[in-house]
Amino acid sequence: MxxxxxxxxxxxxxxxxxxxxxxxxxxxxxxxxxxxxxxKSVKRGAYQLELGPHSLQMNQEMQELVQELKLEDEVIRPATKSLNRYIRKDGEYHCVPTSPKRLLLDSFFHWRTKLKITQETKLPPEEVPEETVSHFFKRRFGQEVVDYLVNPMVAGLFAGDPDKLLLEKTFPLLKDLERQHGSVLKGLDMQQDLPRKPVFSLLNGLxxxxxxxxxxxxxxxxxxxxxxxxxxxxxxxxxxxxxxxxxxxxxxxxxxxxxxxxxxxxxxxxxxxxxxxxxxxxTYAPMTVVHTAYRKHAVGFPLDGFGALHPQKEEPFSLGAIWSSSLFPRICPDDEVLFTSFVGGSQASDLANLPDADILLQVHEELRENYQISTKLPAFQHCYRWPAAFPQxxxxxxxxxxxxxxxxxxxxxxxxxxxxxxxxxxxxxxxxxxxxxxxxxxxxxx
Known part of the structure; x- marks a missing residue:
């Protein structure tokens, strides 16, 4: 053969x-x-930049591959113990609770949405042909969950539009939970002890x-x-x-x-x-990746986590930013912080096609406002375009x-x-x- x-x-x-x-x-x-x-990884002076995936998940296949390729000494684990994700709502960043129970205790959602979430276990399962991600979450959890949790997560993970992406192709596990347990929350409760896949990078780039x-x-x-x-x-x-x-x-x-x-x-x-x-x-979604660095003392927001996402309801310029240097400090000078912002996606494809200078300026202005940055100019900026980044x-x-x-x-x-x-x-x-x-x-x- x-x-x-x-x-x-x-x-x-x-x-x-x-x-x-x-x-x-x-x-x-x-x-x-x-x-x-x-x-694709590039070195620009003192900055190690990831132009594609920012980090990888260490499942069994990846673990075996790293060992067989003798890359163990190259593996870099996140420096921060906190992998909190933040979402912008009403002009402020909120740390997203990591479990449904914590979500109910948090002030992120309106009480009506919390009530809808508590009733999810009582909803009968449905089989909806070619059901979209938005339809599924609205059906089981309500519109606010779609607008302020699902929309930014789907945009961040897939550069996609939850109104168009199919649930069974995007989050097949959630549909399986509804089928097997009659409820997503019941299914998640039974799987809560499963270990999360850790993320990692490599010393000289992915x-x-x-x-x-x-x-x-x-x-x-x-x-x-x-x-x-x-x-x-x-x-x-x-x-x-x-x-x-x-x-x-x-x-x-x-x-x-x-x-x-x-x-x-x-x-x-x-x-x-x-x-x-x-x-x-x-369909492919375009994406422009922007790296921006500032002196640490100029940033007033505590970067204690993975990064932050922006729902379309907030009318943002970027989809959000990864706090890259909080995860992997070696990628920029010790006295600086490095953000990786993402512009475009299927819901804002026109933004990804703006001239470089416009994208760099608007990302900088957005970062300044969101992270209480006092300096007028960044220490470093770089952008890279993917005209066809993610298949939808x-x-x-x-x-x-x-x-x-x-x-x-x-x-x-x-x-x-x-x-x-x-x-x-x-x-x-x-x-x-x-x-x-x-x-x-x-x-x-x-």
Whole structure:
């Protein structure tokens, strides 16, 4: 068996790594000269900046990967013991309680909303076809929960709009709790003892992870853009730019697409026009990442947590900010603090497209107001644009999932965040499972 993997983001790299461990022959093609996709870290003077994911969650797959790649000494745990999340409401930041019981005791929600929350356990479960995140939470907890908890969380995690994202694709666990226990709160009470996945970073940036995986791969081909996939007599042939190794003459039994949906659509227009058409419909949210540093003495707000999110009801400029230097102090000078702000998302996509100077200025002004910053100018600012940052799990993603499953019968697979979920640990876990699935089919090949 021989497998072609197209795309060397974290999904394609992880799949190649796990196939190699299983002894499956593969070739991994990447059109760019470097690997990693959105896992991008840069050094700007004294500042270590994450342009993609800011931190990773340490689930079982990530723990094993870090150990096998011998990256244990690179792992950085959060410096602060407090991973509190804050949400802006009525012009002030409020620490979000970490449990439903604490939420009922806190003053964050109106008493009518608290009453609605207490009655959630009595509501009968419902099956709503293609239910959105907003509809689900409004049905079970009320509109204020949607406006001031769900909206900022969905925007922060997925750059998405809860009025459009599907519940079962975005928060499948919550729907399972309603089905199994008749109530989300009852289900959460039964799972309250489950340990939270700790977050971590890496000493020289998170880009270290994809580069470490790439260094272990024996069949990685960068600067090799696959332009077309041909299927003939049950085998696959690839048209490849800069094919100095003659790989276009090789036959592949399996092809795995590990590209963004829009890139996969262009590649598959000829091979599988049905899936290509569905992939063309996948929506991506733009995002601009802004890093801003200030001298510590100029910041009047205590940065004792992970960061803060902004509901759309508050009419903010940014979606919120991570208090990066509170988590990982080494990333900026000792006498400074570093914020990572996020502008855009599907609910404010026009803001992500403003000129750099406008974005930098408005982020600075918003930070000054929100965090009682006395200085007129930041010590440092940097912005980076992702025109297509996050695939949106809306109604169009359902067709993609169904068609992708059907094409697995023809040994054409997908391994990307539009099918696994956007979190890095989800991509790695999905890649590991797919490697096992492909490996299990070896006997079916001559």
């Amino acid at each position: 021989r497998v072609a993997i197209i795309g060397a983001g974290i999904s394609g790299l992880s799949l190649a790594y796990y196939l190699q461990k299983l002894g499956v022959r593969y070739d991994l093609f990447e059109s760019a000269p470097q690997v990693g996709g959105m896992m 880009q270290t992870l994809p580069e470490a995986i790439a260094s272990k791969l024996v069949s990685l081909h960068v600067d090799h853009k696959v332009e077309m996939i041909h299927r003939s007599r049950g085998k696959y042939l690839l048209s490849i730019q800069h094919d100095v190794e003659g790989l276009a003459d090789e036959e592949f039994d399996v092809v795995v697409i590990a590209l963004p949906a829009f890139a996969a659509a262009e590649l598959l227009d000829f091979t599988t026009p049905g899936l290509a058409a569905a992939l063309h419909n996948v 799990a809306d109604m169009f993603i359902t067709d993609v999932d169904q068609l992708t499953q059907l094409l697995e019968k023809e040994q054409l697979y997908a391994c990307a965040n539009w099918i696994s979920g956007p979190a890095v640990h989800d991509c790695v876990m999905y890649a590991k499972q797919l490697a096992q699935k492909i490996y299990s089919q070896r006997p079916s090949f001559p």
